[in-house]
Amino acid sequence: MSELVFFSGTMNCGKSTLALQIEHNRxxxxxxxxIFTRDDRAGEGKLSSRLGLVTDAVEAAAxxxxxxxxxxxxxxxERIDYAIVDEAxxxxxxxxxxxARIVDDLDLDVFAFGITTDFRAKLFPGSQRLLELADRVETLQVENLCWCGAxxxxxARTVGGEMVVEGAQVVVGDVAESDREVGYEVLCRRHHRKRMTSAAAHAAALSPEMLPVAPA
Incomplete structure (x- = not known):
């Protein structure tokens, strides 16, 4: 039986790499x-990973x-044996x-890859519907670590280095490009709730209140 499978995880956990690996193996x-994708870091009509792998894809416009x-x-x-969807x-x-209709009516496996929640810890509409319809949901096992080690x-989305919890749900940025005005960082729940990014933690550790000896 064909399946709709949803592979989910945080940013920078290897979703696109796995999508490309599945494509290679088959x-x-x-x-x-x-292959479908939307808003890939490599540009329109591309599926790419941070390891430098890239392939052509159909841009799944709205x-x-x-x-x-x-x-x-x-x-x-055209022959189609399966479908892969990145940035689902x-x-x-x-x-x-x-x-889901591709799976049910065309009898093709569909492998969808995406982030479950946005920078506000709210479900993306696409991810929510996948959780509702998928035959199988797989959490990727390449675990990311918060700056604290958890x-x-x-x-988390950062603007000018500061974490924000308001704004458009989709804004282009990357965890690997911290020098950009808009960036992203993965955090544990505790530090996401406290809005404590690695930069904020570093600044707090160097503040006069945290130093063991008062400054002269």
Whole structure:
């Protein structure tokens, strides 16, 4: 039986790397996949990982019917054995329904990869619908660590180095580009709740109140 599988985790936990690995393994067996993505760091129509791997993909714009696209490709003689969807959290709930229809009506496995919650610890619409519809949900085992050493479970957005909890749900940024105006950092729940990023913790450790000896 074909399945809709949702692979989830925090930022920087290897989701895109696993997506590319699944594509590689199946392609090596002569299978052909349909790859969707949205707002990848490498640009439109690309699926990339932080390890430097990249492949072409179909940009799943908000107005793209994923099921209709797959049917059109099949009707035109294209072979599709499975589908991979990266950055699935950015898809609309209706597009997740379309992925489920690809599984049920076309009998194709669909492997979706995405972040479950945003920088406010709120579910992305696409991730919420995947949790509701997926045949299987897999939490990626490459665990991220908060600056304190605890398991990182939350994604924090920083603007000018300060953590923020308001703003648009989707703003382009990366955990690997801390010098950008908008950046991201993974934190444990405790420090996400306290808005204590690594920079804030470092600044607090150097403040006069935290020093063992009063400054001269």
């Amino acid at each position: 392609a090596a067996r002569g299978l052909q996949g349909l 107005d793209l019917d994923l099921y209709a696209y797959a049917v059109t490709q099949l009707s035109g003689g 959290q950015f898809l609309g709930a209706d597009q997740i329904d379309q992925l 398991r990182a479970t939350h994604n």
